[in-house]
Amino acid sequence: MNVDGATLASAQHGHHVIVSVCGEIDVFNAARLMALVEEAVPTEAHGAVLDLTGVGFLDSTAIRKLFALTSRLNERRQPVHVVTPGGSTVLRTLELVEFARAAPMHDSLEEALAQLV
Amino acid sequence: MFDTRTKARSLAFLYAAGALTCMLTVLLPHASSVEERSVLLLGACSLVLAVVILRLAGHVPDAIVHVALAAVTVMLSLLVHYTQHSTLYALTYTWPALYAFYFFSTPAALGHLAFVGAAYATVLSIDHTMDATIRLVLVLGTPLVVGLLISRLLGVMRAGIDRSARQEAALRSSERRTRLIVDSAHDGFISTDAQGRVLDINAAAERLLGRSRSDALGRPFQELGIPPEVQARFMQRRRDLLKAAREGGTRHLALRVTINRPDGTQLRGETMIWIVERDGELLFNARLTDIGDRLREERKRERLVRSEAARAEAERAAATIGRLQAVADAALMQRDLDELGPTILARTREVLDAEAAALLLIQDDGSLSIISSDPVVAQNRPERVAADAGIAGRVLATERPVLLHDPPACELADASILDAGISSMLGVPLIAHEQIIGVIEVGVRAPRRLGPEDIDLLRLTADRVALAIEHVRAYGREHRIAETLQRSLLPQTLPSLPGVALAGRYLPAASEAEVGGDWYDAIGLTGGRVLLVMGDVSGKGLAAASTLGALRSAIRAYALEGHGPAQIADRLNQFVLAEPTREHMATLVLAVFDPVDAELSYVNAGHPPPLTLTAEGAPHFLDGARSVPLGVLPFPAYEEETVTLEPGGALVLYTDGLVERRAEHFDLGFDRLARAAADGPLESEALCDRLLRAALPSGATGDDVALLALCHVPLGSRLALDLPSEPSALRSLRALLRRWLAQVDAADVDVHAIVMACSEACTNAIEHAGAAADATIAFEAVLRDGEVDVTVRDRGHWRAGRPPSDQGRGLELIDALMDDVQLDTTPGGTILRLRRRLVESVHV
Numbered sequence: 001m002n003v004d005g006a007t008l009a010s011a012q013h014g015h016h017v018i019v020s021v022c023g024e025i026d027v028f029n030a031a032r033l034m035a036l037v038e039e040a041v042p043t044e045a046h047g048a049v050l051d052l053t054g055v056g057f058l059d060s061t062a063i064r065k066l067f068a069l070t071s072r073l074n075e076r077r078q079p080v081h082v083v084t085p086g087g088s089t090v091l092r093t094l095e096l097v098e099f100a101r102a103a104p105m106h107d108s109l110e111e112a113l114a115q116l117v
Numbered sequence: 118m119f120d121t122r123t124k125a126r127s128l129a130f131l132y133a134a135g136a137l138t139c140m141l142t143v144l145l146p147h148a149s150s151v152e153e154r155s156v157l158l159l160g161a162c163s164l165v166l167a168v169v170i171l172r173l174a175g176h177v178p179d180a181i182v183h184v185a186l187a188a189v190t191v192m193l194s195l196l197v198h199y200t201q202h203s204t205l206y207a208l209t210y211t212w213p214a215l216y217a218f219y220f221f222s223t224p225a226a227l228g229h230l231a232f233v234g235a236a237y238a239t240v241l242s243i244d245h246t247m248d249a250t251i252r253l254v255l256v257l258g259t260p261l262v263v264g265l266l267i268s269r270l271l272g273v274m275r276a277g278i279d280r281s282a283r284q285e286a287a288l289r290s291s292e293r294r295t296r297l298i299v300d301s302a303h304d305g306f307i308s309t310d311a312q313g314r315v316l317d318i319n320a321a322a323e324r325l326l327g328r329s330r331s332d333a334l335g336r337p338f339q340e341l342g343i344p345p346e347v348q349a350r351f352m353q354r355r356r357d358l359l360k361a362a363r364e365g366g367t368r369h370l371a372l373r374v375t376i377n378r379p380d381g382t383q384l385r386g387e388t389m390i391w392i393v394e395r396d397g398e399l400l401f402n403a404r405l406t407d408i409g410d411r412l413r414e415e416r417k418r419e420r421l422v423r424s425e426a427a428r429a430e431a432e433r434a435a436a437t438i439g440r441l442q443a444v445a446d447a448a449l450m451q452r453d454l455d456e457l458g459p460t461i462l463a464r465t466r467e468v469l470d471a472e473a474a475a476l477l478l479i480q481d482d483g484s485l486s487i488i489s490s491d492p493v494v495a496q497n498r499p500e501r502v503a504a505d506a507g508i509a510g511r512v513l514a515t516e517r518p519v520l521l522h523d524p525p526a527c528e529l530a531d532a533s534i535l536d537a538g539i540s541s542m543l544g545v546p547l548i549a550h551e552q553i554i555g556v557i558e559v560g561v562r563a564p565r566r567l568g569p570e571d572i573d574l575l576r577l578t579a580d581r582v583a584l585a586i587e588h589v590r591a592y593g594r595e596h597r598i599a600e601t602l603q604r605s606l607l608p609q610t611l612p613s614l615p616g617v618a619l620a621g622r623y624l625p626a627a628s629e630a631e632v633g634g635d636w637y638d639a640i641g642l643t644g645g646r647v648l649l650v651m652g653d654v655s656g657k658g659l660a661a662a663s664t665l666g667a668l669r670s671a672i673r674a675y676a677l678e679g680h681g682p683a684q685i686a687d688r689l690n691q692f693v694l695a696e697p698t699r700e701h702m703a704t705l706v707l708a709v710f711d712p713v714d715a716e717l718s719y720v721n722a723g724h725p726p727p728l729t730l731t732a733e734g735a736p737h738f739l740d741g742a743r744s745v746p747l748g749v750l751p752f753p754a755y756e757e758e759t760v761t762l763e764p765g766g767a768l769v770l771y772t773d774g775l776v777e778r779r780a781e782h783f784d785l786g787f788d789r790l791a792r793a794a795a796d797g798p799l800e801s802e803a804l805c806d807r808l809l810r811a812a813l814p815s816g817a818t819g820d821d822v823a824l825l826a827l828c829h830v831p832l833g834s835r836l837a838l839d840l841p842s843e844p845s846a847l848r849s850l851r852a853l854l855r856r857w858l859a860q861v862d863a864a865d866v867d868v869h870a871i872v873m874a875c876s877e878a879c880t881n882a883i884e885h886a887g888a889a890a891d892a893t894i895a896f897e898a899v900l901r902d903g904e905v906d907v908t909v910r911d912r913g914h915w916r917a918g919r920p921p922s923d924q925g926r927g928l929e930l931i932d933a934l935m936d937d938v939q940l941d942t943t944p945g946g947t948i949l950r951l952r953r954r955l956v957e958s959v960h961v
Binding site: 004005024026027028057059060061087089092093096097 | 883
């Protein structure tokens with residue numbers, strides 16, 4: 001699915017849903033993209049893995065929407081695991097806002113999946 | 118032998134005689150046994166029948182006559198019965214028999230005789246006053262004797278009648294024939310006696326003299342219309358002829374006469390009088406010939422000769438029109454009504470040899486605009502007149518030519534015509550597609566008068582003028598539409614991008630050619646790259662312009678999807694092939710230039726090669742990446758080539774109009790282009806002007822020309838650009854910024870911080886710049902002494918005092934990422950200054 005310069009794909013993994021985003025997320029497309037991520041996680045799923053490996057940029061709007069998304073999914077008892085490779089721009093950005101407090105972060109998708117119960 | 122009328126009349130007479138007999142029987146002394154009443158009744162019936170038959174005479178068929186005759190027999194029988202005078206019976210009964218034998222054929226007469234006999238016998242057998250022998254003798258003898266006598270008598274009579282009838286018929290038919298011959302003669306025949314009294318005239322003479330035969334008969338010849346003043350002479354000539362004839366001299370006399378007809382007309386004739394002798398008497402016969410006919414024939418011949426002359430004149434006129442036609446043809450080459458008008462009028466004046474001419478065209482508002490008029494009356498003439506004014510108004514109202522001599526001033530829309538001495542004027546409607554589009558007028562000075570032949574000539578002229586005007590208008594319409602369309606398809610402004618300076622030119626073809634299909638475009642891509650398009654759609658006019666428009670839109674769409682030049686070219690090829698008309702092909706150069714590393718990727722679909730220039734001005738044509746034009750092959754597989762433009766170099770894209778000249782080798786054009794490009798400063802606008810001047814020293818040519826120049830301005834230590842006030846522009850900014858930072862060797866951590874901070878700053882600027890669509894944000898980044906200074910200016914106002922939560926994190930981030938943040942609010946807008954010291958770059 002293409003949303004204004006970013007793409008979104010989702011896959012089922014056991015009781016979890018893996019949502020992968022590629023591209024840049026900013027004020028232009030953040031709201032729509034995060035809404036789509038939320039839609040991709042059905043209520044019966046145990047949790048979600050949000051793979052941001054392909055994301056090159058997050059701006060403050062995107063960060064805000066990401067916080068909002070994780071807190072809503074947490075309220076639904078659907079914990080979100082975020083994948084950001086070490087040294088990536090996104091990781092740097094998320095570290096800046098201490099996103100790890102909101103959701104567990106992982107270096108790779110494999111690591112994230114291994115953490116799932 | 119006898120007609121029904123005669124038969125019926127005779128029969129009526131028979132009835133009348135019967136009626137008379139009845140009356141006499143009663144009136145004269147008679148036996149008391151006579152039934153007077155019945156006899157009188159019978160007589161009355163007979164009388165009535167006689168009258169009825171007399172009335173019907175000529176209308177009844179023979180069968181009715183037979184029945185009526187039989188009825189006579191029955192009535193006579195009844196008469197005999199009632200009077201009981203059987204001895205007179207024989208006499209009585211001879212009437213019908215006599216009648217039958219006289220009028221009918223023998224078998225019919227015998228039939229009637231038999232019927233008479235039977236009736237007679239019946240009466241006799243009823244009447245018993247005589248003895249049987251006498252009755253038998255009477256019954257058999259009387260009809261026999263009577264019949265024989267009658268038939269004998271009638272046979273003699275009929276023979277005589279037949280003969281005289283035949284003679285009479287022969288005579289009649291001979292007379293008819295003669296009469297017919299005489300009457301059908303073209304010449305009049307008049308026959309007079311020695312005294313000159315008219316004995317007979319024929320039908321032609323009736324016609325020639327203008328009086329009927331009955332009117333002419335018995336009149337003296339000279340009174341048949343010979344004018345009184347010549348009557349005496351006429352009679353003298355006739356007396357002389359008579360005298361000469363009696364003396365055995367000439368018997369002929371030929372005279373030319375004028376006859377005054379009773380109806381007042383005149384006959385100009387010739388008469389031949391000759392004398393004939395009949396039964397010792399001398400008679401005049403005259404033949405009258407209408408030489409007026411001959412004179413008319415002669416006049417007709419004269420007219421024919423004149424019309425031949427007229428035809429020759431018409432041919433001369435046709436030659437004139439031919440000249441006019443040639444002018445009209447030339448006028449068809451004219452594209453402008455203002456130029457066409459004077460030409461047409463000058464020729465119209467020549468053709469009609471007129472002093473003044475004017476052309477008035479109906480405008481959309483119904484008024485007439487004077488497109489052009491002759492100098493004689495041009496001064497003070499209004500530019501427009503009401504559609505119901507003057508000659509033109511009358512022409513429009515009647516839709517017919519209007520010819521006016523010595524018009525009163527009030528009749529004219531413009532009285533200055535009279536001051537110019539124009540006294541005879543003619544206006545003719547201009548008709549195109551069965552609609553009046555205007556009026557053409559001519560005027561001449563006294564003493565000349567325009568006439569019917571001028572009307573015809575001006576009409577013919579008007580046909581051609583209308584055609585030419587219609588042509589010019591139609592051409593103008595299409596040309597304007599196509600030109601407007603094409604102009605609208607060229608970029609109004611070229612994108613302003615860091616690292617490149619763009620300039621474009623489009624020169625339409627000279628006026629006599631159609632609008633061409635050349636176009637160029639420049640589209641800003643993400644990361645500060647720019648897509649340059651230079652194309653040429655085959656064909657001209659509206660169709661080419663619309664194809665061009667479709668291609669332009671398609672290129673923009675494909676470019677925004679992120680495709681490279683070769684991919685775009687492949688898609689465009691499919692696009693052109695898919696066009697339903699498949700009339701057009703297009704040549705095209707697509708080039709993507711990246712100002713950061715000065716890389717140029719291009720593809721050439723059958724187009725003249727792009728020209729590059731080094732910073733020092735050395736020219737080089739890019740001969741790579743060549744392939745076929747769009748729309749000729751289903752899968753041409755366009756492949757792009759990438760070259761690096763020298764820093765500060767230039768790229769020139771153009772269409773063939775810039776290098777092609779008639780009767781000149783192609784290479785010469787390329788050489789000229791390369792020389793002109795190298796000969797001067799590498800500044801895009803100046804470069805364009807120079808190239809156009811060199812290639813087209815005299816301006817527009819037969820082909821249109823498009824030209825696009827790109828000069829590379831190395832980014833160096835400063836990056837400045839105007840950002841459209843829309844979120845979609847941010848991605849492009851970030852990409853460009855990353856590339857620039859990479860070029861100035863910034864470390865990843867710095868790149869991340871500066872890109873993010875700038876993105877946030879610009880996001881805020883966009884959100885506060887206001888809704889104005891044309892609002893732009895000025896962005897500038899400068900590397901100075903190991904520090905990057907960023908300035909973001911917008912026309913809005915930051916709510917710095919109370920940043921809403923939405924922007925809070927943005928400003929916090931900027932603060933966290935940059936060493937120094939300054940926000941200045943001015944009346945003209947807001948300026949945000951950011952500064953960050955780069956980490957020491959480590960060059961190993």
